[in-house]
Structure formats: structure tokens, C-alpha cells
Amino acid sequence: MSDGFQVTMSDLLAASDKFAAEERSFTGALPANGPAPVDGGSWVINDALSEVLESIGLLHTQLAGVIGNDAASLDATYREYQWAENQITTEVKGIVVDPAKAR
Numbered sequence: 001m002s003d004g005f006q007v008t009m010s011d012l013l014a015a016s017d018k019f020a021a022e023e024r025s026f027t028g029a030l031p032a033n034g035p036a037p038v039d040g041g042s043w044v045i046n047d048a049l050s051e052v053l054e055s056i057g058l059l060h061t062q063l064a065g066v067i068g069n070d071a072a073s074l075d076a077t078y079r080e081y082q083w084a085e086n087q088i089t090t091e092v093k094g095i096v097v098d099p100a101k102a103r
Contacts, residue, residue, distance in 0.1 A: 009085070012078040019071035027064040033057045 034057025040046050 009078060009081060012074055012081065016071050016074035016078060019067055019074060023064055023067040023071055026067060027061075030060045031057060032061050034060070 034053035034055070037046070037053065038049055040049055
């Protein structure tokens with residue numbers, strides 16, 4: 001079903017690092033309150049544009065948060081897999097070195 005696709009521990013860590021770097025880069029691309037205000041020539045237009053630009057800033061901040069959460073999830077998965085691998089290694093060493101002390 002996976003068609004030969006295999007994820008390695010280093011792939012998980014590299015993906016986590018890349019997502020974290022992209023989140024920092026994306027966050028810095030736009031101010032949190034949106035693009036700089038513009039003058040449309042009328043206070044009505046300026047107010048409407050201000051609302052739109054502020055909404056863009058909020059959506060941008062949300063998307064940066066999603067990217068950051070993905071980075072954290074990948075890192076957590078890496079840590080869980082690493083812990084499991086360490087546990088398996090400990091068990092195997094216990095069986096090979098001193099089978100009487102194996103759990």
C-alpha cells in the first residue's frame with residue numbers, strides 16, 4: 001500500500017527542522033497586523049481597506065501557527081520513534097548480553 005515509500009528517522013528530523021525554519025521565515029514575511037495601510041482617497045475606502053488588510057494579517061498569523069504546529073508534531077513523532085528504538089535496543093542488548101536479566 002505504501003508503494004515502497006519509507007520514512008527514516010533522519011527524514012522526520014529534517015522535515016521538522018525545515019518546517020520550523022519555514023515557519024520563522026513565513027512569520028517574518030508580513031507584520032502580524034497585516035500589510036501597511038494605504039490611502040484610498042476616502043475615509044470609507046480607507047476603513048474598508050484597513051479591515052481587509054487586518055484580516056490578511058490574522059490569516060497570515062494563523063497559517064504561520066499551523067506550520068509551526070506541523071513542525072512540533074514531526075519533532076514529537078521523531079522523539080517517540082527514537083524512544084521506542086532505544087527501548088528495543090536495550091531489550092535486544094539485554095537478551096544477547098545477559099538473557100537472565102531481560103524483562
